[in-house]
Amino acid sequence: MILQRKKHYLRFKAFLAFSLATCILASGNTASALQGIDFTKMSIEELMEIKVTSVSKKAQSLSSSAAAVFVITNQDLKRSGVTNIPDALRMVPGVHVASIDSNKWAVTCRGFNGRFADKLLVLIDGRQVYTPTFSGVYWEVKDLMLDDVDRIEVIRGPGATLWGANAVNGVINIISKSADKTLGGLVNVGGGTHERSFAEGRYGMAISENTSMRVYGKYFDRNEYEFSTGDNAGDKWDMLRGGFHLDSLVGNDDNFSFHGDVYTGDIDQTFDLPSLSAPYLTTVEDSGNVSGGNLTGRWERTLGENSSFSIQAYYDYTLREEALEDETRDSFNLDFQHRFALGGRHDIVWGLRCYYTTDDFTLHETISLDPSSRSDDLYSAFLQDEIMLIPQKLWLTLGSKFEHNNYSGYEIQPSARLLWSPRPEHKVWAAVSRAVKTPSRADSDIRIIISVIPPATSLENPSPYPLAITFSGSPDYYSEEMVAYELGYRLLPAPSLSLDFAVYYNDYDDLRDIEYGSVSTGNMPAYLELPARFVNKNSGHTYGAELAAAWQATKQSKLQLSYTFHYSDIDESSPKHQVSLRSETNLTENIDLDIWLRYVDNIKVATLNYDVDDYITLDIHLAWRPADNLEVSLVGRNLLDSHNMQYVYESYVRPTEVERSAYGKITYRF
Numbered sequence: 001m002i003l004q005r006k007k008h009y010l011r012f013k014a015f016l017a018f019s020l021a022t023c024i025l026a027s028g029n030t031a032s033a034l035q036g037i038d039f040t041k042m043s044i045e046e047l048m049e050i051k052v053t054s055v056s057k058k059a060q061s062l063s064s065s066a067a068a069v070f071v072i073t074n075q076d077l078k079r080s081g082v083t084n085i086p087d088a089l090r091m092v093p094g095v096h097v098a099s100i101d102s103n104k105w106a107v108t109c110r111g112f113n114g115r116f117a118d119k120l121l122v123l124i125d126g127r128q129v130y131t132p133t134f135s136g137v138y139w140e141v142k143d144l145m146l147d148d149v150d151r152i153e154v155i156r157g158p159g160a161t162l163w164g165a166n167a168v169n170g171v172i173n174i175i176s177k178s179a180d181k182t183l184g185g186l187v188n189v190g191g192g193t194h195e196r197s198f199a200e201g202r203y204g205m206a207i208s209e210n211t212s213m214r215v216y217g218k219y220f221d222r223n224e225y226e227f228s229t230g231d232n233a234g235d236k237w238d239m240l241r242g243g244f245h246l247d248s249l250v251g252n253d254d255n256f257s258f259h260g261d262v263y264t265g266d267i268d269q270t271f272d273l274p275s276l277s278a279p280y281l282t283t284v285e286d287s288g289n290v291s292g293g294n295l296t297g298r299w300e301r302t303l304g305e306n307s308s309f310s311i312q313a314y315y316d317y318t319l320r321e322e323a324l325e326d327e328t329r330d331s332f333n334l335d336f337q338h339r340f341a342l343g344g345r346h347d348i349v350w351g352l353r354c355y356y357t358t359d360d361f362t363l364h365e366t367i368s369l370d371p372s373s374r375s376d377d378l379y380s381a382f383l384q385d386e387i388m389l390i391p392q393k394l395w396l397t398l399g400s401k402f403e404h405n406n407y408s409g410y411e412i413q414p415s416a417r418l419l420w421s422p423r424p425e426h427k428v429w430a431a432v433s434r435a436v437k438t439p440s441r442a443d444s445d446i447r448i449i450i451s452v453i454p455p456a457t458s459l460e461n462p463s464p465y466p467l468a469i470t471f472s473g474s475p476d477y478y479s480e481e482m483v484a485y486e487l488g489y490r491l492l493p494a495p496s497l498s499l500d501f502a503v504y505y506n507d508y509d510d511l512r513d514i515e516y517g518s519v520s521t522g523n524m525p526a527y528l529e530l531p532a533r534f535v536n537k538n539s540g541h542t543y544g545a546e547l548a549a550a551w552q553a554t555k556q557s558k559l560q561l562s563y564t565f566h567y568s569d570i571d572e573s574s575p576k577h578q579v580s581l582r583s584e585t586n587l588t589e590n591i592d593l594d595i596w597l598r599y600v601d602n603i604k605v606a607t608l609n610y611d612v613d614d615y616i617t618l619d620i621h622l623a624w625r626p627a628d629n630l631e632v633s634l635v636g637r638n639l640l641d642s643h644n645m646q647y648v649y650e651s652y653v654r655p656t657e658v659e660r661s662a663y664g665k666i667t668y669r670f
Helices: 002-027 029-034 044-048 074-080 085-091 441-445
Strands: 068-073 095-101 104-109 120-124 149-156 170-176 184-192 195-208 211-222 237-250 254-274 281-304 307-321 325-342 346-363 367-369 373-390 394-405 409-423 426-437 446-453 467-472 480-494 497-516 528-554 557-568 577-588 591-600 603-605 610-612 615-627 630-637 656-659 661-669
Touching: 044 480, 044 497, 044 528, 068 074, 068 085, 068 497, 074 085, 074 149, 074 577, 074 591, 074 615, 085 095, 085 104, 085 149, 085 577, 095 557, 095 656, 104 120, 104 170, 195 661, 254 446, 346 367, 367 441, 373 441, 441 446
Parallel strands: 120 170, 467 528
Antiparallel strands: 068 149, 095 104, 149 170, 184 195, 184 661, 195 211, 211 237, 237 254, 254 281, 281 307, 307 325, 325 346, 346 373, 367 446, 373 394, 394 409, 409 426, 426 480, 446 467, 480 497, 497 528, 528 557, 557 577, 577 591, 591 615, 603 610, 615 630, 630 661
């Protein structure tokens, strides 16, 4: 224990030393001769006033949002050197992102991480992208051309009043640029050690004075990681994707948007699957195929200065063919939303939603669902009223979501939020919310063989038959509940410095637990079975604090710091401490240097009783623009360590390690 604490202390001390060096580099005198160069497109003050829509389903400034919200801008995506959405989310305080292998991530907010973390709602342009099978996200297929992403809005804490079930611990809303902001052509090509090769292109055009459209396509081929033993993990993958985005303004009152994507890819993975026959554990080298597509249409009409309505519909198709399962899913969604002002002090937003999904599974003996095909629907309504109690000083927001699903029936998810602005540069907010995680298809219908104990080999199985340990869902499984208490403070002490601080306490009830039954002999003479089923018998609490700070050190350099403290008495899958420090510097008018340093504390994957050590990573992004329309960049990832483990898949997959990597990229605009 003493040695482990010493190791943690030395790592954290090293992190502080690197942080100090980064600060010196960012704010040193070498930049003083370049005062005329603007480092970013937006100042700190402007960033605090950036408009967000995910908190209240209406445009409002980030600083005036009564929630813990963080915005990743397009500039952040560009300067960080990330190539995918999960890695970009590592910037956000309160969010824990861990690579499981080359093509899988565990992503969560404020605890309960895992391959299928089920308390986080993720949207792309208003389209919900979590799978109803597990209420988690297949992050490997939620890919976008990052140059076309306008911003990523992340709400830490419950957003269920507006967004519904699954928005328990957070909401991630990925918002694309409108087509008129992406006119002309863009091509990115490159490759490296892990990013073996990639190419993407987009072309935007003005169809008429008020209508614009872009089309895009992208391909990448990513290398495999290594097992902790040093052997290749067999998890390389590639993906091909394309799509379009059309925006049209009719008159001054009507906005139309229509967009869609299609994708297909091959994902290699290695499973150690339990077997009911000798040797009772089989290594399967799987080459899975994933494909799908979606179409989304939206109409928004402005009725007055503070009044509008919108209608959005989307269709989503998913196909997964893997060693564990073959899944086909079709989902349809229709949303209506109306906003209006009442009496000068009330700003009311209300809406209706109808969602329908149908699936079909062809399954491996290890995992089965009964029935193998099922259709589910969901109906919901929400109402929220923002009341100005004292003009320009104090606002009270009251609201609730009313929802019906096929598993737990009716759910009500209310919240109350208070925002106080004693001075324009000071914002204090507080919130109390109730949120639920409704049962998923797996919670109700799944059966999984977790492991098979060989006959007569241990005290656990002295019998002459193999013993299968199985987990099963239950049709009696009901919603998991949480009541959240939050308090936040935003401060702009100077035009070049912003601070955003939030604390929270979450009280959980009826969480998932496992209840074991008795050994069954119903399958003899083939094997014995020790059944366990999902039950709502767990409870507990979490609390924590989050800090986001941004400092424009000079006109050429900016520092962004985030810190997360998280404690849980029921879950250790998220680190207690996380620190992120990003330095963005213009060395010259056409050369950028960006340094990103992160510290992540140790975690424990409870289902495997597996400890994952803390680690420090250093990423460097160097970009050179020899011409206005040409950029050459080099990116180094995980430079402080040849490899590190970040997470362990909860079942069937051996631990893999993220390796040091580098890639180069050429960007050409025309």
